[in-house]
Amino acid sequence: MTTALEPQTGTAVSIQAVTKSFGVKPVLRRLSLTLEPGTFTAVVGKSGSGKSTLLRLIAGLDQPTSGAVVVDGQPQTDHNPQTRVMFQDARLLPWKRVLYNVGLGLNGDWKPEAERVLASVGLADRAGEYPGVLSGGEKQRVALARALIHQPRLLLLDEPLGALDALTRIEMQLLIERLWQSRRFTALLITHDVEEAVVLADRVVLIEDGQIALDVTVDLPRPRSRGDAHLAALKAQILNRVMGLA
Amino acid sequence: MQQVLNQGKTLAAPVNQPHIGQRLWGAVKRGGIGWIVPISIVILWQILVEVGVIPERLLPRPTQIVAAAWKLTESGDLATHIGISTQRAVIGLAIGGGLGFLLGLINGVFTLSEKLLDSTFQMIRTIPNLALVPLVILWFGIGEPARIFLISVGVFFPVYLNTFHGVRSVDPHLIEMGRVYGLGRLAMFREVILPGALPSILVGLRFALGIMWLTLIVSETIAARTGIGHMTSQAREFMQTDIMVFSIVLYALLGKLADVIARGLERGLLGWNPNYRSR
Structure with a gap:
């Protein structure tokens, strides 16, 4: 495991003409997408558009029906140890205290590092609690800490903020942005919240019927203000496209 | 206050x-x-x-029963009988419960062994263990092995069924998460599957304790020379109703004690679960 002091670089991800079918129904149809190392990409789309399926393929949790997913130059056949996933539900082990959830799967002297990562998500004082007593936002922070302790070069976020209240969500967005900026991993965020996508990402990809329907670069300085006019215009443009109005 | x-x-x-x-x-x-x-x-x-x-x-009257209890305690007979009964119960529980636990885990984790064994267990499960008494006497005679065999058979099934069910009902999302976080087979079992199955396993243990006492009483009433069941049937021969009722109270107390131990285990092992905390 590399330490936090070494410069981290994200992995490149290349999705090459990927089709994924469940039964006869294709969920992704010859979809191609390239993620540059260290970039933050958001994938938006309606429910059932195939955006979560795409994430599962990149994570190596499912295999494509045809085509290839190449991560860091290697075709993805199983789960890649440099990739970590944050799920919509935090998926903490309820029988392990917070600190041990963060250190899950680690060997050796991981505790100081776990405490450090917990502190970086603002939960240093909750290390000894069981997940059952944490709020939804705190659980997701623990899940984020658990992902970051592995120094992932690719972080996949599967609607991790979807179940949080509006204020907690903004707080978490700022936290994710800050940690991404300091650690420079490649990030892919699946979301149905277009505002979240344009606030966080360098690039927003819209998936419709298993294909890329829109691919826009968000070239706005960070940190981005939610009230910014450019941001609002971009959000409206994407939303209209999602709703089939433009 | x-x-x-x-x-x-x-x-x-x-x-x-x-x-x-x-x-x-x-x-x-x-x-x-x-x-x-x-x-x-x-x-x-x-x-x-x-x-x-x-x-x-x-x-x-209750006071007579207390007197009888005192007499039995003083003579040391009571300690002997309780000791031997507890020993039978614990050995039977260890053998039957241990096997049920192991096979429940194995069948829960490995589909092949489940396919091979589970339907057989489900068939045998429907036979009340006490229906085996005549056959058991034929096989083992009326000695200690017969009683321990009956208890083992009785406790096997609740432990087996609940362990199996517990392993199978572990949240698949947590297992997937374990995969993403690189847990090997052994770590996955230790960190995710076993703790996830534990509430169900302990329910099985509590059922098993109930069956354990029931089987113990019946098997000690049949041709034993020691134990609480023997004490009861002997008291019946001599119309000592005070001792008969006392034995029944004793079973109730021992059953309660077993339940308290099981609850203590639940509190100790499932402290993370808000449903079990300090109730």
């Missing part, structure tokens, strides 16, 4: 020590409201025997 109440009483009567009735009432309140009904039943029972509504020949 307690202190305030006591202060109020000392104002009324200038005695420092609370009255025995007050102390009893305090104990009842602390011990919970659950004691009121059983204590009332015992008092009512004593009265009904005293006035002759219940013939003493059929049901001795």
